[in-house]
Amino acid sequence: MIRFDRVSAGTLRALSFEMASGTSAKILSSSEDQINALFAVCSGVRRPDTGHVYMLDEDVYAMPPDERILLFRRLGMVPENGGLISNLKTWENLILPSWYHGTRSPDEVESEVLGYFRETGFNNEQVKNLMRKRPDELTKYEKRLIAIIRAILMNPDILIYDSILTGLDREASGRLLTLVQEFHNKKTGRVSVYLCPEDAAAARIQTDQTVTLKN
Amino acid sequence: MIPTALNPERIGKSVLGLFDYVQGVYELLVYAGMGIGRLAKPPIRLVFKKQIYFTGIEALVPITAIATLSGIVITTQIASLAGQNIGLTAKIMLWVVVRELGPLLTAIVIIARSSSATASELATMKIRGEIDSLRRMGIHPGDYLVIPRIAGITLSVITVTFYFQMTAIVMGYAFASLVGYLPFIKSLGGIVSILSMKEVLVSLTKAVVFGLVISSTSCYFGLRARASPTAVPQAATGAVMRNLLMVFVLDGILTYAFFV
Numbered sequence: 001m002i003r004f005d006r007v008s009a010g011t012l013r014a015l016s017f018e019m020a021s022g023t024s025a026k027i028l029s030s031s032e033d034q035i036n037a038l039f040a041v042c043s044g045v046r047r048p049d050t051g052h053v054y055m056l057d058e059d060v061y062a063m064p065p066d067e068r069i070l071l072f073r074r075l076g077m078v079p080e081n082g083g084l085i086s087n088l089k090t091w092e093n094l095i096l097p098s099w100y101h102g103t104r105s106p107d108e109v110e111s112e113v114l115g116y117f118r119e120t121g122f123n124n125e126q127v128k129n130l131m132r133k134r135p136d137e138l139t140k141y142e143k144r145l146i147a148i149i150r151a152i153l154m155n156p157d158i159l160i161y162d163s164i165l166t167g168l169d170r171e172a173s174g175r176l177l178t179l180v181q182e183f184h185n186k187k188t189g190r191v192s193v194y195l196c197p198e199d200a201a202a203a204r205i206q207t208d209q210t211v212t213l214k215n
Numbered sequence: 216m217i218p219t220a221l222n223p224e225r226i227g228k229s230v231l232g233l234f235d236y237v238q239g240v241y242e243l244l245v246y247a248g249m250g251i252g253r254l255a256k257p258p259i260r261l262v263f264k265k266q267i268y269f270t271g272i273e274a275l276v277p278i279t280a281i282a283t284l285s286g287i288v289i290t291t292q293i294a295s296l297a298g299q300n301i302g303l304t305a306k307i308m309l310w311v312v313v314r315e316l317g318p319l320l321t322a323i324v325i326i327a328r329s330s331s332a333t334a335s336e337l338a339t340m341k342i343r344g345e346i347d348s349l350r351r352m353g354i355h356p357g358d359y360l361v362i363p364r365i366a367g368i369t370l371s372v373i374t375v376t377f378y379f380q381m382t383a384i385v386m387g388y389a390f391a392s393l394v395g396y397l398p399f400i401k402s403l404g405g406i407v408s409i410l411s412m413k414e415v416l417v418s419l420t421k422a423v424v425f426g427l428v429i430s431s432t433s434c435y436f437g438l439r440a441r442a443s444p445t446a447v448p449q450a451a452t453g454a455v456m457r458n459l460l461m462v463f464v465l466d467g468i469l470t471y472a473f474f475v
Contacts, residue, residue, distance in 0.1 A: 045351070072350065079348070079351075083347075083348035084348070087340070096354070097353065097354065101353060
């Protein structure tokens with residue numbers, strides 16, 4: 001499903017690893033630059049200096065840019081800052097990819113979205129208020145939660161999380177972790193990758209494989 | 216020592232910058248033209264509607280005020296020059312308002328309001344990494360950001376130009392009638408009787424060209440912003456100044472092409 005073949009990009013040096021269908025991995029580094037570079041390479045927005053990145057058996061950077069964008073419909077990316085669009089309200093951000101790609105209409109996802117927010121500690125009134133806000137009014141936890149739900153709604157085969165628990169308290173990070181791990185197990189063959197700094201929060205993420213990047 | 220204005224390096228950079236601009240705007244227009252059918256996608260259509268609201272509908276208040284005042288000033292000047300000659304007044308009104316001031320003043324108002332807003336919005340999105348976010352979601356930034364803006368701004372310029380012309384003529388004649396210079400209905404009839412297809416075509420051409428240039432230039436300056444604290448104001452200022460220059464240049468070219 002995922003293969004990195006001697007990938008170098010900035011401070012990232014000759015990284016090689018492979019993940020089979022249905023597995024999960026955490027990739028640890030003490031360098032934030034390395035994590036940022038790796039996430040950018042995984043996201044298709046930074047061509048590696050050397051090496052090849054394969055996702056869903058496609059060589060990501062051998063594809064023309066327009067086709068590469070199409071591949072990303074099947075991948076879920078959750079950046080550390082949420083990657084929300086600043087001129088859209090929360091609800092518009094949540095439904096954007098699934099509505100855009102025509103996979104599901106806003107009406108179809110409404111109850112599912114509400115369910116995810118309830119699972120993560122919000123009541124109906126809080127959800128209603130949250131939906132009207134723009135990204136700059138949200139907390140770090142809210143931004144990440146919205147980015148996760150937005151990715152989940154696309155039912156992707158591969159999910160890549162960037163520093164998902166960094167800077168959150170134990171309770172909030174516990175809720176996010178439960179949500180993403182339950183989602184991982186919902187579909188046979190799904191791959192989840194957690195890019196994280198080497199800290200106590202990362203130690204709580206249980207995965208099949210751990211890769212530690214060298215500085 | 217070479218004076219700064221004549222420095223060959225500086226001149227060379229400006230010329231290359233101009234080539235980049237022309238190429239960039241051309242590519243954006245071709246992309247938008249080829250992909251206009253993507254407006255059928257609901258999220259893109261929503262951006263298109265929002266653009267029409269911000270550029271067209273929200274501009275109606277300042278446009279009404281400017282058109283009314285322009286109409287009053289022009290009819291007063293014409294009346295002082297031509298007296299109560301309805302035919303001559305109608306001709307001058309048509310030349311000034313329909314051929315020239317309507318498209319030009321509308322373009323200037325849209326540049327002041329929407330060009331700077333569009334360029335700074337796109338520059339902010341680029342600097343904050345939101346354009347990469349769109350790519351990560353499998354959304355082509357050109358489809359989602361450029362096509363609805365070019366279509367929305369162009370359509371708004373066309374309709375607002377028509378609205379400006381109507382308002383300026385009606386309010387100008389209403390004022391002239393109120394102060395006793397000209398009869399209202401007869402004067403309007405005078406305009407309608409001499410309005411030819413050519414006048415309508417010239418006005419429409421100018422509005423379409425101005426709309427396309429304003430929208431694509433705004434997108435171009437917004438999307439080429441680099442990560443720096445001054446990038447957003449630079450994008451907004453660059454878009455406004457280039458648009459003003461282009462609108463006047465193109466107005467001259469079109470007027471020459473149609474009437475000389």
